[in-house]
Amino acid sequence: MASVLGTRSSSAILASRPLSFPASNSKSAISSLSLNPGQNYGRRFYGGIGIEEKMGRALFAVTNVATEVNSVEQAQKISKESQRPVYPFTAIVGQEEMKLCLLLNVIDPKIGGVMIMGDRGTGKSTTVRSLVDLLPVIKVVVGDPYNSDPEDPEAMGIEVRESVVKGEELSITFSKINMVDLPLGATEDRVCGTIDIEKALTEGVKAFEPGLLAKANRGILYVDEVNLLDDHLVDVLLDSAASGWNTVEREGISISHPARFILIGSGNPEEGELRPQLLDRFGMHAQVGTVRDAELRVKIVEERARFDKNPKEFRDSYKAEQAKLQQQIASARSSLPAVQIDHDLKVKISKVCAELNVDGLRGDIVSNRAAKALAALKGRDKVSAEDIATVIPNCLRHRLRKDPLESIDSGLLVIEKFYEVFS
Numbered sequence: 576m577a578s579v580l581g582t583r584s585s586s587a588i589l590a591s592r593p594l595s596f597p598a599s600n601s602k603s604a605i606s607s608l609s610l611n612p613g614q615n616y617g618r619r620f621y622g623g624i625g626i627e628e629k630m631g632r633a634l635f636a637v638t639n640v641a642t643e644v645n646s647v648e649q650a651q652k653i654s655k656e657s658q659r660p661v662y663p664f665t666a667i668v669g670q671e672e673m674k675l676c677l678l679l680n681v682i683d684p685k686i687g688g689v690m691i692m693g694d695r696g697t698g699k700s701t702t703v704r705s706l707v708d709l710l711p712v713i714k715v716v717v718g719d720p721y722n723s724d725p726e727d728p729e730a731m732g733i734e735v736r737e738s739v740v741k742g743e744e745l746s747i748t749f750s751k752i753n754m755v756d757l758p759l760g761a762t763e764d765r766v767c768g769t770i771d772i773e774k775a776l777t778e779g780v781k782a783f784e785p786g787l788l789a790k791a792n793r794g795i796l797y798v799d800e801v802n803l804l805d806d807h808l809v810d811v812l813l814d815s816a817a818s819g820w821n822t823v824e825r826e827g828i829s830i831s832h833p834a835r836f837i838l839i840g841s842g843n844p845e846e847g848e849l850r851p852q853l854l855d856r857f858g859m860h861a862q863v864g865t866v867r868d869a870e871l872r873v874k875i876v877e878e879r880a881r882f883d884k885n886p887k888e889f890r891d892s893y894k895a896e897q898a899k900l901q902q903q904i905a906s907a908r909s910s911l912p913a914v915q916i917d918h919d920l921k922v923k924i925s926k927v928c929a930e931l932n933v934d935g936l937r938g939d940i941v942s943n944r945a946a947k948a949l950a951a952l953k954g955r956d957k958v959s960a961e962d963i964a965t966v967i968p969n970c971l972r973h974r975l976r977k978d979p980l981e982s983i984d985s986g987l988l989v990i991e992k993f994y995e996v997f998s
Contacts, residue, residue, distance in 0.1 A: 660886035663893040664705040665900055668875045670698060673861040675949075676969055677706055680837050681752075682907045683948040684793075686858040686941055687816075688838035690801070690849070690973065693863025699841040700799050709901050710752040711908060713793060717746035720785045721832050722753065722793045729819070730793055730833050753794030755787050755836075759803055766811055768832075770825045783830050788821045791836040801840030802847045809853050812838065816856045855934075858941045859966075860973035862986075907951040914947045916958040924963060927996050931989065933974045942970040960997055967993055 667674065676689040691699050716723045716735050724730035725745050738745060757766065768786035787796070788811075798804060798812075815821050821834035838857060842849070854860075866872050882889040921943060928938045945966040950958045968986030975988065 660882075660890060661707055662701050662705045662882055663890055663897055664702070664709055665896040666878055666882070666889070666893050667698060667702055667705065668871055668878065669866050670702060670863055672969065673699070673702055673863050675965075676859045676861045677703065677839070678709075678904065678952060679945050679948040679966070680839070680858070681706065681710065681904055682951060683911055683944050684835075684837045686837075686944045686948065687937075688840070688857050689859040689861055689969075690854065690857035691839070691841040691861045691863060692844050693841075693861075694865045695843050695845075697863045697865055699863055703797055703799075703839055703841060704754075706795070707754050708897055709904055710754065710795075711901075711905055712749045712751055714747055715750045715793075717748050721789050722750070723833070724793060730835060732832050733830075753790055755791040755794060755796050757787055757796055757798045757804075757808075759798075759800060759805070761787065761808065763807055763811060766808060767821055767823050768830075770823060770830065772825060783823070785832065786821075788815055788834040788836070789832055792833050794836055796836040796838055798838070798840045800842050800846070801853075802842040802844075802849045806850075809850060813852055813856060854973055855937065857973065858937075859945060859969040861969060903952065906954070907948070910954075910956065911948060911951045913956050914950050914958065915956065916943060916947055920946075920958060920960065920963060923996050924967070927967065927989070927992050928971065930996070931971060931975060931992055933971060938971050938974050942967050945970055964990070964993055964997075 664674070673689075673691055673693075676691075680686050680689055691703070693699055713722075714725055716725050716731075719732055719735055721732040721735075723732045723735040725735075725747050728736060728739070731739070735745065764786065766787050768789055769784055771782035771784065774780055774782040796812075804812075811821075815834040815836075816838055819833060819835045820831050822829060822831045840849075840857065866875065878889075924942045924946075925939050928936075928942070933939075942963065946958045946962045949962045949966055950956070953962075968989040971989045972986045
């Protein structure tokens with residue numbers, strides 16, 4: 576599934592259903608529709624749709640249907656109408672640890688994502704996909720396939736950065752953060768993007784079609800059953816997660832674009848462990864267990880039955896709670912830069928990491944960031960020891976394993992060391 580979760584990609588919609596666009600819109604990027612995908616009238620064809628190619632002074636021409644559909648507003652309207660109903664985040668019963676880790680990553684994407692491991696049928700995928708309704712709105716450059724940030728040069732594509740250097744004015748719009756699903760069977764070309772070699776050789780133009788990493792830039796990349804992901808795709812994710820950039824090398828041609836995303840993975844430990852290199856790239860680790868309380872199990876079953884019977888009515892019943900949580904997330908994101916953490920608490924966090932023999936400094940950094948995000952979520956401007964106690968097990972326990980045959984610690988070892996140091 577190479578589409579944004581909760582919505583179908585614009586290109587998939589265009590290829591599968593008839594569309595009508597207002598004739599009065601002169602900015603339409605689609606100049607004609609062809610019912611015969613085999614005919615070519617000087618345009619490239621994707622799914623039977625003729626798209627005029629961009630030719631100009633830029634380094635390469637991006638031909639991406641998903642970003643050139645009429646207008647941003649039209650594409651959003653089409654996606655909203657065709658989206659399948661998503662289970663509300665606030666309707667999920669229990670699993671507080673997993674929900675907290677996800678919320679903290681939305682508040683501060685620099686935490687580095689979350690790895691969710693647990694029994695089958697515990698709502699891991701449902702919870703992650705339900706996050707799509709709560710994702711905040713960000714500024715993006717209109718028509719840019721990489722969701723470039725108009726205010727941050729590090730999150731800009733090459734073409735946008737060139738426009739800024741030339742002093743050109745950028746067209747800016749607001750868009751929800753993307754959530755992209757990376758399927759296990761995806762090819763490397765689909766993940767990284769691919770180059771039109773024929774066009775590059777015949778016309779000397781670097782025509783690049785962006786992949787899933789481009790779509791996930793400044794968004795969320797979700798990998799279900801991440802422990803079953805092919806090694807070559809794991810290598811691609813490791814490279815992009817480490818550098819924040821994706822580089823495509825084909826036939827001597829090199830194209831790079833920003834690929835900064837929140838990496839969320841889920842899986843069942845019984846089906847295999849994750850490579851240590853990739854496990855360390857996840858900022859936080861959440862363990863999910865099967866609910867044992869009979870009353871809670873009944874409630875979960877009843878709620879799911881209500882949703883399956885009438886999704887719209889069920890979602891409407893949680894609309895107020897969803898809006899309240901969404902506002903809380905937006906407030907936390909805006910107040911996060913003002914949250915402070917005392918030097919003494921920073922020293923104690925690093926002491927815990929050192930005494931647990933955690934490799935590297937990523938554990939220290941993530942623990943500080945997660946504690947500040949939790950304080951912001953609670954509406955405070957100062958981190959407390961209680962905030963650190965809440966998040967530090969999730970930040971460190973997957974970094975303790977030295978032997979690949981060992982299982983990941985449940986967090987008890989981290990908690991014991993925390994109280995030993997902070998007492």
